[in-house]
Amino acid sequence: EDQVTQSPEALRLQEGESSSLNCSYTVSGLRGLFWYRQDPGKGPEFLFTLYSAGEEKEKERLKATLTKKESFLHITAPKPEDSATYLCAVHMKSGGGADGLTFGKGTHLIIQP
Amino acid sequence: DARVTQTPRHKVTEMGQEVTMRCQPILGHNTVFWYRQTMMQGLELLAYFRNRAPLDDSGMPKDRFSAEMPDATLATLKIQPSEPRDSAVYFCASGRIQETQYFGPGTRLLVL
Numbered sequence A: 001e002d003q004v005t006q007s008p009e010a011l012r013l014q015e016g017e018s019s020s021l022n023c024s025y026t027v028s029g030l031r032g033l034f035w036y037r038q039d040p041g042k043g044p045e046f047l048f049t050l051y052s053a054g055e056e057k058e059k060e061r062l063k064a065t066l067t068k069k070e071s072f073l074h075i076t077a078p079k080p081e082d083s084a085t086y087l088c089a090v091h092m093k094s095g096g097g098a099d100g101l102t103f104g105k106g107t108h109l110i111i112q113p
Numbered sequence B: 001d002a003r004v005t006q007t008p009r010h011k012v013t014e015m016g017q018e019v020t021m022r023c024q025p026i027l028g029h030n031t032v033f034w035y036r037q038t039m040m041q042g043l044e045l046l047a048y049f050r051n052r053a054p055l056d057d058s059g060m061p062k063d064r065f066s067a068e069m070p071d072a073t074l075a076t077l078k079i080q081p082s083e084p085r086d087s088a089v090y091f092c093a094s095g096r097i098q099e100t101q102y103f104g105p106g107t108r109l110l111v112l
Helices: none
Strands: A003-007 A010-014 A019-026 A030-038 A045-050 A056-059 A062-066 A070-075 A084-092 A101-103 A107-112 B005-007 B010-013 B019-024 B031-038 B042-050 B053-056 B065-071 B074-079 B088-095 B107-111
Touching (some): A003 A084, A003 A101, A010 A019, A030 A070, A045 A062, B010 B019, B019 B107, B031 B074, B074 B088
Antiparallel strands (some): A003 A019, A030 A045, A062 A070, B031 B088, B065 B074
C-alpha cells in the first residue's frame, strides 16, 4: 500500500536553531513529491515540488531534498514566523485516483523566540 | 494574485440536513480536487475533475456525497443527509495536468 510518513509529529526549536523534517514514502512510481506549509485555519500553501532523486530546491530559510525513499525539509536559522504545520505529499504515476495527492500527517513546527 | 475561493468558510448544521460547499478554481486550471482534513486522518482525496468531467470519486461515501462541476468556474460538493462524522475541513484545490495543486481556504463543517 502506498504510504507517506512524516517525522517527527511535532518539533519545538529555539529561534536560530536549525533542523530537518523527514518525509519517507513507499509508492509504486513517483511522479512528484510536494511540500506544503499550513497555518492554523488556512489551506495548505505550496512550497516546493521535487521530481527526481538528488534534486534540491531552496526558498529563503527552507531547502528541500529528495532521495529514492525520502525527502528532507531543512530549516536554517528559523524565525518564529516559520511556525506552522509542514505537509509532505506524493503524486503517483498512473492508476485510478493517481492525479490526487497522498499526504502525510504533517510535522507541527514551533519556533520559540 | 489568483486564488481558489471557497464558500461558505464555516457551516454549522444539524444531522440529516443537506450541506452544499462551493469552490471557484483558479482561472485556466482544468483540474479540480476535493479533499477532506480531520485530526485523525489528515488530508484525504475525495474526488477530482478534469475539464469538468469526474475522473475519480473513490474517496467519497457515495450514498451521501456527490460532487459536480456545472461550469468551469464552479465546483460543488454536496452531503445529503449529513452526519456528525462528516465534521471536518473540506478543501478544494485546482491545478493543471501534472502540475502543482493550489488549495483554497477550506470550508469548516460541523454537524451536530
